[in-house]
């Protein structure tokens with residue numbers, strides 16, 4: 621058992637001193653929900669978001685390096701006044717998603733942060749639905765710009781369908797689910813075809829482990 625010591629970071633926006641994990645916490649994932657939310661023995665942990673309560677900047681440890689003046693301006697303008705009200709993981713992921721956009725990260729990475737925010741927002745809440753919509757927006761833009769890595773297109777295609785399904789938009793869900801076979805690269809990815817078919821016809825809450 622390795623004990624995780626806090627690592628010191630300097631906020632690249634406001635220079636505040638922060639303590640956070642030096643790398644994402646590694647906990648074993650017991651199972652995943654069909655929107656890929658990981659369930660672990662310690663609750664759902666995606667791990668590793670470091671949040672600066674002084675200015676509202678948030679990101680993974682690799683984001684705590686020098687940032688551009690553009691990022692600093694955006695954080696100051698949009699996040700600093702909201703920072704004191706941040707409570708819990710959903711809020712932190714929302715801040716991280718906005719920062720990721722200003723940092724110029726790929727759309728599917730920004731989408732994943734919105735998705736993670738939705739995992740913490742209470743599954744059936746109106747808020748979770750809005751956060752899923754934001755994730756969908758960035759995943760779809762990633763497909764439009766062909767910026768999603770080829771070997772990840774099938775899973776993001778499935779996931780976009782599943783988020784639409786969870787938002788009760790079955791027409792869009794069907795469109796993305798039925799596109800999954802076209803995005804599959806090799807037989808290792810056939811599971812996403814089956815998953816899409818399952819969620820289209822007899823949706824389940826959790827992905828059944830295949831061992």
Ligand SMILES: [Zn+2]
Nearest residue numbers: 631634672675
């Ligand atoms: Zn800061």
